[in-house]
Amino acid sequence: MTEAGSGAATAAGASRHAGRVDPLVVLGLADDALVYAQRLGEWLTRAPEIEEDMALGNIGLDLLGQARGLLTRVGELDGTGRDEDALAFWRDEREFRNVQLVERPRGDFAHEMARLLWFSAHRLERLRQEQQSPDEVVAGVAGKAVKEVAYHRDHATQWVLRLGDGTEESRARMQQALVDVAPYLPELTEDDPVGAPVAREYVEAVLAEAGLGAPPEPRWHARGGRTGIHSEAMGFLLAEMQHLHRTHPGASW
Amino acid sequence: MDGSQVGPLNAAETEDYAQVVEEHFGGLIDADQRIEPRDAMPAAYRDTLVRQMAQHAHSEIIGMQPEGNWITRAPSLRRKAILMAKVQDEAGHGLYLYSAAETLGVDRSELLAKLHAGKQKYSSIFNYPTLTWADVGAIGWLVDGAAIMNQVPLCRCSYGPYARAMVRICKEESFHQRQGFEILWTLARGTEAQREMAQDAVDRWWWPSLMMFGPPDTGENVNGAATQSHTKQSMAWGIKRFANDDLRQKFVDMTVPQAEKLGLTLPDPDLRWSEERGHWDFGEIDWEEFWRVLGGDGPCNAQRLAHRRQAHEEGAWVREAAAAYAAKHAARGQGAA
Amino acid sequence: MSGTGEWPLFEVFVRGKRGLSHTHVGSLHAPDATMALRNARDLYTRRQEGVSIWVVPSGVITASSPEERDSFFDPAGDKVYRHPTFYEVPEDVEYL
Numbered sequence A: 001m002t003e004a005g006s007g008a009a010t011a012a013g014a015s016r017h018a019g020r021v022d023p024l025v026v027l028g029l030a031d032d033a034l035v036y037a038q039r040l041g042e043w044l045t046r047a048p049e050i051e052e053d054m055a056l057g058n059i060g061l062d063l064l065g066q067a068r069g070l071l072t073r074v075g076e077l078d079g080t081g082r083d084e085d086a087l088a089f090w091r092d093e094r095e096f097r098n099v100q101l102v103e104r105p106r107g108d109f110a111h112e113m114a115r116l117l118w119f120s121a122h123r124l125e126r127l128r129q130e131q132q133s134p135d136e137v138v139a140g141v142a143g144k145a146v147k148e149v150a151y152h153r154d155h156a157t158q159w160v161l162r163l164g165d166g167t168e169e170s171r172a173r174m175q176q177a178l179v180d181v182a183p184y185l186p187e188l189t190e191d192d193p194v195g196a197p198v199a200r201e202y203v204e205a206v207l208a209e210a211g212l213g214a215p216p217e218p219r220w221h222a223r224g225g226r227t228g229i230h231s232e233a234m235g236f237l238l239a240e241m242q243h244l245h246r247t248h249p250g251a252s253w
Numbered sequence B: 001m002d003g004s005q006v007g008p009l010n011a012a013e014t015e016d017y018a019q020v021v022e023e024h025f026g027g028l029i030d031a032d033q034r035i036e037p038r039d040a041m042p043a044a045y046r047d048t049l050v051r052q053m054a055q056h057a058h059s060e061i062i063g064m065q066p067e068g069n070w071i072t073r074a075p076s077l078r079r080k081a082i083l084m085a086k087v088q089d090e091a092g093h094g095l096y097l098y099s100a101a102e103t104l105g106v107d108r109s110e111l112l113a114k115l116h117a118g119k120q121k122y123s124s125i126f127n128y129p130t131l132t133w134a135d136v137g138a139i140g141w142l143v144d145g146a147a148i149m150n151q152v153p154l155c156r157c158s159y160g161p162y163a164r165a166m167v168r169i170c171k172e173e174s175f176h177q178r179q180g181f182e183i184l185w186t187l188a189r190g191t192e193a194q195r196e197m198a199q200d201a202v203d204r205w206w207w208p209s210l211m212m213f214g215p216p217d218t219g220e221n222v223n224g225a226a227t228q229s230h231t232k233q234s235m236a237w238g239i240k241r242f243a244n245d246d247l248r249q250k251f252v253d254m255t256v257p258q259a260e261k262l263g264l265t266l267p268d269p270d271l272r273w274s275e276e277r278g279h280w281d282f283g284e285i286d287w288e289e290f291w292r293v294l295g296g297d298g299p300c301n302a303q304r305l306a307h308r309r310q311a312h313e314e315g316a317w318v319r320e321a322a323a324a325y326a327a328k329h330a331a332r333g334q335g336a337a
Numbered sequence C: 001m002s003g004t005g006e007w008p009l010f011e012v013f014v015r016g017k018r019g020l021s022h023t024h025v026g027s028l029h030a031p032d033a034t035m036a037l038r039n040a041r042d043l044y045t046r047r048q049e050g051v052s053i054w055v056v057p058s059g060v061i062t063a064s065s066p067e068e069r070d071s072f073f074d075p076a077g078d079k080v081y082r083h084p085t086f087y088e089v090p091e092d093v094e095y096l
């Protein structure tokens, strides 16, 4: 499943990066990780089992690490000299480039695993391409991140299999979760025409093994995350994340 | 500044700890000095251990909450990462300790059920709220610091699995205390508002952290008498190595100079160096407050337990699903074979 | 068991680095071995403490009991030939 992706990823990486690196593209990759880490942080102390507190904490920490590396690079690439904190805490909503999937409020565990499966399947393909980035820093972050995200995708896979083929309740919740995240998938697809089919193939194989049906095509879908248009949830997320930092302008922590 | 100029910050960085680790990993320990799971042991010894390890594990798990409260609001990405790692470590500590308790034939689910029903306690310190970011610093510095002081001697506890869990935990706790000290160090050198925030947090956490060592061992009152006999028995069994008051004094002696380095004031007008004793004298602890919070009347008792119960209850369908999946697949595996 | 959703206990063994044996580090709960392995990675190797992990359902471990210790382990005390110091080696042989 994954091997098919590697060759295509290399080709796409080369074409995407034929010219110079676009800081806004890197920013999208950074913001996806930052905003999703923020959501995953909400799970600590609330996971279904303490072992899962550990697992979700690890995934959140990995993504936060990726975000920090990429944000730092964005501040250099775009010539503003902003550091990771300036970018995380002093940008307003319209300047965030994450897909809307990651800003969705924390739902039940099935929702989280549906989101994590789709998200990490797509991110893995994107990162594989970024390993070929002409920018050494971005390529370096991607190289490390590929291993981390492969693990995240596996974690989500294991859970989707168990929830899909567990009890009646878990199956119903898992199925509903797939319906709930479906409107947010086109954003991921449009973002990466080359990697998306590989990601989709991977997820569909997991769903098939779990005995879960593909959800019907949603009537609406989210759009605009990559250009700074977000859902209502985003304002609250940023208010919480940025409040303390902004209350003390110029302070160090 | 990362606190590295201050010398040993906590008990895990002193000779005591180094010595324990040496014994463990140097293989110098005579195996017969440790009780291992299948050894014959007095029922009361076993019960005491189960109770103590369970309470200890519960404290780690409940202790995730006051700090977890600040993960989404941490004021820098570096702090956010450190805090997430710390709270995650505490989950790990809880698991190490439940694992140690389970070697005595109890189930973690039993112990959690007792916690959720309010039948087993956790450290009262976590019934205090984290009102500002500086509280994260104060918890790391004072609460983790006091915990390490209590825990280092437990690395030599007579029960092998408990001792081994404590070695692992103490190694990780040292980072916790350092990051707390660093938070306060930075705040104390920051803006006026940050400095005030730091002082306010230390004012609120100092006395409760002294209470973490437990009531005095001297039998001055009913509670004290009970404590005294309890302490004596635990010491005879090698579960406890030092009296509550001795550890408390060690903690005060270690912490006062650190507070001076930080430039923060400990909220005790009676704090002064005693040439005669060679220790810091400190004021009277409000044991009324201690017993009140222990008894359930602390600012966050109800909230902490409700939060924990809710996570457990909301997770039930997930745990059931995974167990059902495992059962189905085990059955299918057998059918295929 | 599946009715209440209780997860079984697994013992965890970690190889600290290449060249060392797997060592018992503790236990954890997981619904099955696949998840146990992943949980063990997150719990016992957060600080790169290992290069390889084994998980074993606690229930399948058969342990010697302390009372049997004498008959189990004392005989090996005679077999000094198992220990390298048993063999006399000429002084000028190095790197044994």
Ligand SMILES: [Fe+2]
Residues within 6 Å of the ligand: B060, B089, B090, B093, B169, B173
């Ligand atoms: Fe801890």
Ligand SMILES: [Fe+2]
Residues within 6 Å of the ligand: B090, B144, B173, B176
């Ligand atoms: Fe700690």
